[in-house]
Amino acid sequence: MxxxxxxxxxxxxxxxxxxxxxxxxxxxxxxxxxxxxxxxxxxxxxxxxxxxxxxxxxxxxxxxxxxxxxxxxxxxxxxxxxxxTNMTKKATVTIAFTNIAFEQKFLPIFLKLIKQQGKWDIKLKPNMLTGMNIKKELDSGQVDFALFQSDYFYEEKYSFTPFFKSGFSAIIKKSNPLKKYIKIPISVLHKHQVFLYSPSINLRSLQILEDAINLTYDKKAKPLEVVNKVAVAKILVSTTTNSIAIVPSLIYNPDNPAFYYRFLEWNKSYSYGSAYLIPTKDKPFFADIINTMREAIKIAKSNWK
Structure with missing residues (x-):
């Protein structure tokens, strides 16, 4: 037949x-x-x-x-x-993220947009803010992109695409008199117990900020205390009216009703974006991933409170 x-x-x-x-x-x-x-x-x-x-x-x-x-x-x-039909297997692109509030907003949008393109499979790999292994995972090829702030990736082997600039914010109780400020000056911090969030990694912006705050202190002031977990900083702030926690503004969560977030008035900032090894720029997926992230972030920021 x-x-x-x-x-x-x-x-x-x-x-x-x-x-x-x-x-x-x-x-x-x-x-x-x-x-x-x-x-x-x-x-x-x-x-x-x-x-x-x-x-x-x-x-x-x-x-x-x-x-x-x-x-x-x-x-x-x-x-x-x-x-x-293109029978070639889609490449899997792995992206490390820290699950901060803003990433919870824009990453679902990014995944939806990239799925519509139908060209790449995306794997999201969560990383903790403290004790991160992002650099090790980038170096070994376990991840292709790492979402974080620019001042962590200062070595020449890394490249970084910034998406937007950010600074630092203060977390205070709703009864704290500092709530009157839209931006809290560093010069008033010495009157309060300050808990500075600093993960167990080398972030240059935090080191500079710590030095700047310490310069405002006098002998009678309570010393600045460094904590390496945001949750611990929030617990400490909740115990007294006049305490304050300083965190990167990206950690801001508008859905948390227990605290006020106020920007810190400081002329220094860092960039939030994506880090990657320099050869990644030559990968076929590079432009699609970066451009789609930009688009997703633009959409998320328009709805961000």
Whole structure:
């Protein structure tokens, strides 16, 4: 049984006319007849009946026609799909993130946008703000991109694409008199117990900020205390009215009703963005990932309170 025999039979089952089938398939009528005869021999039953020059399908021929037509349609669809579909396996792009509040807003948008492109599979790999292994994972190829702040990736082997600039914010209780400030000056911090959030990694912006705050202190002031977990800083702030926690503004969570967040008035800032090894720029997915992140962040920021 070959494809010509199948095509002849399916066409004849529709036209019930050898001449029309021959024209439809660009074959001679004897060729069509020969193919039908050979098909009947292989199947072992009569598929058509010839009475008074009229062609009809036998009962078994009708059954065979319906089945073979469905198979032929499925085969045609499969062939078309195979020809038009890119069968190359999508590359998996791994992105490290720290699950801060803003990332919880923009990453779902990013995943939706990248899925619409249909070119890359995305794997998100969470990392803790403290004791991070992001650099090690970038170096070993476990992740392709790392979402974080720029001042952590100062070595020459890393490149960094900034998405926006950010600074530092103060977390205070709603009863704290500092709530009157839109931006809290560093010069007033010495009057309060200050807890500076600083993860157990080298962030240059935090080192500079710590030095700047210490310069405002006098002997009577309570010393600045460094904590390496945001949750601990919030607990400490909640214990007294006049305490204050200083954190990167990216940690700001507008959905937390327990505290006020106030920007710190300081002329220093850092960039939030994506770090990656320099050769990653040459990867085929690079532009798509970076540009789609920018688009997702733009959408998320428009809805950010």
């Amino acid at each position: 070959n494809s010509t025999q199948i095509k002849c039979f399916i066409s004849l089952g529709k036209t019930l006319n050898f001449t029309k089938t021959a024209k439809e398939l660009f074959l001679t009528q004897p060729t069509v007849s020969k193919n039908i005869e050979n098909l009947e021999k292989e199947v072992g039953v009569a598929l058509i009946s010839r009475k008074h020059r009229h062609i009809q399908l036998t009962s078994k021929g009708q059954y065979f026609f319906e089945q073979i037509k469905a198979i032929d349609q499925e085969l045609t669809y499969t062939l078309q799909k195979t020809r038009t």
